[in-house]
Amino acid sequence: xxxxxxxxxxxxxxxxxxxxxxxxxxxxxxxxxxxxxxxxxxxxxxxxxxxxxxxxxxxxxxxxxxxxxxxxxxxxxxx
Numbered sequence: 001x002x003x004x005x006x007x008x009x010x011x012x013x014x015x016x017x018x019x020x021x022x023x024x025x026x027x028x029x030x031x032x033x034x035x036x037x038x039x040x041x042x043x044x045x046x047x048x049x050x051x052x053x054x055x056x057x058x059x060x061x062x063x064x065x066x067x068x069x070x071x072x073x074x075x076x077x078x079x
Contacts, residue, residue, distance in 0.1 A: 007036045012044040020048055024055050027076065035072040039063055042070040 004023060008016040023033060037045065045061075052059050052074050059074040 002031060004031060004033045005036065006033065009036075009038055009041075011041055012037060012047065017047050017051065021051060024051070024057065024074075029076050031075065033057075033072075033074045035074070037070050037072075039068055039070045045070070045072065048072060 004027070006019060006023060008019070020033075020035065027033060035048065042063075049059070049072075052072075056077050057074045058077045059072050061070065061072050063070055
């Protein structure tokens with residue numbers, strides 16, 4: 001797959017979390033997932049972090065330069 005981009009807007013609801021779950025099960029060991037959400041909704045990302053942890057993924061977060069977007073980059077933890 002390579003690099004996969006998901007935009008979860010306007011909010012992180014059950015459908016958004018389900019989209020992340022469906023994407024993660026398709027990812028291979030060298031794939032990277034980039035999740036983009038509105039920075040105002042970054043406090044709602046806990047469900048995403050929990051699922052990433054439970055599924056064996058490592059992730060990094062950062063904000064965009066304009067302060068409007070919150071990014072989560074995830075990939076499988078190395079064996």
